[in-house]
Structure formats: structure tokens, C-alpha cells
Amino acid sequence: MRLVVTGREGQVVSSLLEAGQLAGVDVIAIGRPRLDLANPDTVIEAIAAAKPDIVVSAAAYTAVDQAEDEPDLAFRVNAVGAGKVAQAAARLGVPVIHLSTDYVFDGSASGDYVETDATAPASVYGASKLAGEQAVAAANPRNLILRTAWVYSPFGKNFVKTMLRLAADRDEIAVVADQWGNPTSALDIADAILHAAATLHRNKDFAAFGTYHLAGTGETNWSGFARHILDTSRVSGGPSARVRDITTADYPTKARRPANSRLSSAKFASAFGWSAPDWRLSTQAVVRRVLS
Template sequence: MKIAVTGTKGQVALALIERARALPDVEVFTLGRPEFDLARPETIWPALASLRPQLVVSAAAYTAVDRAEREPKLAYRINATGAGAVAEAATRLGVPIIHLSTDYVFDGRKQGGYRETDAPAPLNVYGASKLAGEIAVAAANPRHLILRTSWVYSPFGTNFVKTMLRLASARKEIAVVADQRGNPSSALDIAAAVLRAAVATGEGGAYGTYHLAGSGTTSWADFARHVFSSSRARGGAWAEVRDITAAEFPVQALRPLNTQLSTTKFASTFGWTMPHWRQSLDEAVGLIFQDAAG
């Protein structure tokens, strides 16, 4: 299967390349700027048409949550208009699309895990632009899988885990928000799930919206504690974590306090359950140390 992935430096795009190495029948090609630019819709069709993939994975996005409050037009151009254009191009090619979305489409007021049937109500521009993207993708391509994920981390790029490790090398104590809860999700696990779902879409599998996130829930503060525990066990940097509230950590964009995602629909449909976040985090930290060692 020939898969085109939007974005060349994103965590999921890089994780897909990594996971596909073990699958001889899968080829992953990434598309990025300047030849492919979600902010310039005229570049989307030519780039995809030249590849002629059998599946498109829409992974690229505007993800700067706070900056989106200052750049709403750009966020919508990339996350909504651009995503819709990618889905339309996939339709013209006659192929399905797997589009990655976010837990930030919810307002966080629910107790317990959000299901796919729960009504979205984003609190910030980023979440609203991603929700608009979901709607655009679904309208442009009936053969779509929309996968909402959360708290994505990996050995690649910039993410919470790598930020914590960097800060720990310079500080003995780090203040981390303790009243926001969610599902940490390894990009490597997301990639493995996407590749599993790709087979189903190629066979005309179940389309629609699904939640895909790491098993188990935690707070950002406890997530950080496990990062440091895993790092310390390998002789790496660590720090004490001081719990604070979201109100004590001023940011431009409001964040939902609860974005726990129920993933039973994906598991029952595709026979795949994401590993527990602690297990996957230990794997990611180990790979980060391995990369650092050369």
C-alpha cells in the first residue's frame, strides 16, 4: 500500500515512517513545504496527484494552541480549509483519507471519558479550527476516518516529554498543572493504529469518527513525574514536580480540564487497543536516550 502523509516533521508523520519499516508491503511518502502547503490550497492537488497514493493520512496541522488565539485566520486556513482540500484531493484520486484531530474539540466539563457521540464544544481557536476541519473532511470525502487523539508525545520533534527532560537539566523543581486530565498518547502507537486501520479502509472498512488515545488517564503533573522517574532510572535528568492549578499557569488559550477519551469504538471496530501510557512513555524515553547516545 502506498500512503501519502501530510507533513514531513510532525510526530505522527515521523512515527509512521518508523513503524512502516517493519511492513514490506507499505510505502510511506511525506509531503511538506514548499511543494505542499496547507496554507496554499493550490499546492495540494498537484502534490498528491504526482504521488497517486492508495491512502492519504492527513496529519499536518496548525498546532500552536496559544498563538492560534492571535492568528485565527491562519489556524482556520490550515486546519479547516487546508484539511478539506486534502480530503477533496483524496476523493478526486478515488482513495480514502485518515484525518487526525484532537481532544480539544471538547470543553472538558464532562465527568469521565468522552465518547464519539458527545457534542463537541471547543474552548479555544485551535479546537474550533480542528472541529471545522473534521466537518470539512467529512463533507469532502465520504471514505474518511477521523481520529481524535490527545497529549501526543514521541522521541521526535517538540513535545511535553522532551520539554520536561530539557527543563530538568536546568531546574531542580518544575511547576506542572495538576487539575487537567487526559490520555497521554505515543505517536508511535498512533502510527501503528493508523497502519492497522489503513488495511481496513483499503478493504472498504468502517468509516466515521473515532477516538484513539493511550490507555489510562492522568494529570499533566503525574505525567511529568513518570517522565522524570523513567529518566532517572536511566541515569538522566529529573526534577521534583510542584502541583499547580490551570488558573495558576496563565496562557492565552483556555484548556479543557478533562479530555479523557473513550476508545472502545476503535478497539471493537479495528481490534486494536492502545498500550497503557506508562508503558509507551518508558519506550519513548528509552528511544530518546538512545538517540542522544548516538
């Protein structure tokens, strides 16, 4: 199976390259300048040349606050570019697995979001990703749209690495305590993608295409996430610090974040027989890797 993934350095791309090597799956990452979602005319030729069995649409504009000032670029990459990736896969007669986000919801629900809940993005980034979902679905009926949230990994910039860096210089870190979600390891996302891709590759008559939620098992808030990171670090001989709870109002950002990002991944588990580990276990594994 030959998996072609868009992007070169993102957390999921890096995790897929590692997981593919371990699993004996041919994972090919293509990115700029050969494939540039900000220049959608590059997309179809680049993907066709890579000869995929399945395309993973992972590259995106992810600067959430900056998107408020660059809406045209965010939509060009996350909507038009994503649609071109799906179109390229459709022209080759292969499925596309597209990564999306909890930011398509406004965070006002009281419980876990399911795939049929109404979307209502509260930021430019969220709106651009929702437009991307719609473009992907319109361009290729053989799509899996995977919404995930609170992604971290040993790679790139993310919350886990930020907490460890801050703890090396501070005795106390203020962290938002009124936003809830499912911390999700990109290593787990990669494992889930390989699992789903194998199902699609094996079953040419697969009929359950569409939107799925894919997030870590269990929930917490950002301060609880931070405490677990730093507790793990301390036990492992790494930096640690006290965590002080603050509210979203205490830490204003240009883009509005959902107060509730909790996603139910039951549909994905039912369709593919795969569930993420408890978020605490996955966090511990990543913290130890970062410290090693």
C-alpha cells in the first residue's frame, strides 16, 4: 500500500512517516514547493506523479490567531487547496483521508460532539476548515474526513513541548482551566490512519465513507493537561512547575477558542475497530520521548 500524504513537517506527517516505516507501509510525503496548497494549481500534478493508493490530506494553514488577519490565505489553503487534493485523488480513482478539527464547532454543547451535530465555527480558522470539509466531500465521494483536537507529539510545536520549555524557566505557569477537550497524540492519529487506510485498501467495496471524529480517549481541561505533562516530566527527571488555573477571559486571544472541544470517537471505533489509548498514557509516552 502506497500512502501519499500532503505536507512535509507537520505533526501528523512526521508521525505517519515514522509509523509507516515501522509497519512496512510506503508513506510518501510531498510538500512545498512541489505541492503548495497556497498555489492550488500545483496540487493535482504533484499527487498524480506520486502514484498513491490512498491520499492523506494533512497539510493545512494552522495559525489560528493569524488567520483572523489572513482569511484569504487561510481559505485558499484549507478550503480550495484541500478540495484540489481530494479532486486529485478522485481523478486517480483512490480514496482521500482528510484531517479536520474541533474548531468547526463553537463549543457551546454540554456534552461530547458527534458527527451529526450542527457546525458553527467561531473563528476564521474553523470556518476555513469547515469549508475544506465541504470541498473535499464535493470533490471525492470516497472520503474519510477525520476531525481531531488538541494535537501534540514529539515533533514540531505543540502544547506538551511548550509546557516543558516553560517549566525549565519558571516556577509557576498560568493555564486556562475553562476549556475542555480530548488531548490527542499525533502518534495515535497516525496509527488510526494506517488502520483505516488498510481497511480501505483491503475492502474495495467499503461503503461507510464520510465524517468521523478521532480524538484521544478521556477528557480534561488545559490546566489538567498541563499538570499531567509536568507531573510525568518530574517523575522522569525533567523540568516541572506549579500550574495556576486561569480563565479564558484572563488569557485573551485574537481567535475565539471553543469552551468545549470534546469529541465522541465512537463512530470511528465502530467502523474501524480502533480506539485511541487513554490520553494520560499517550501523554506520558510523548513526554518521555521529548525528554529522552
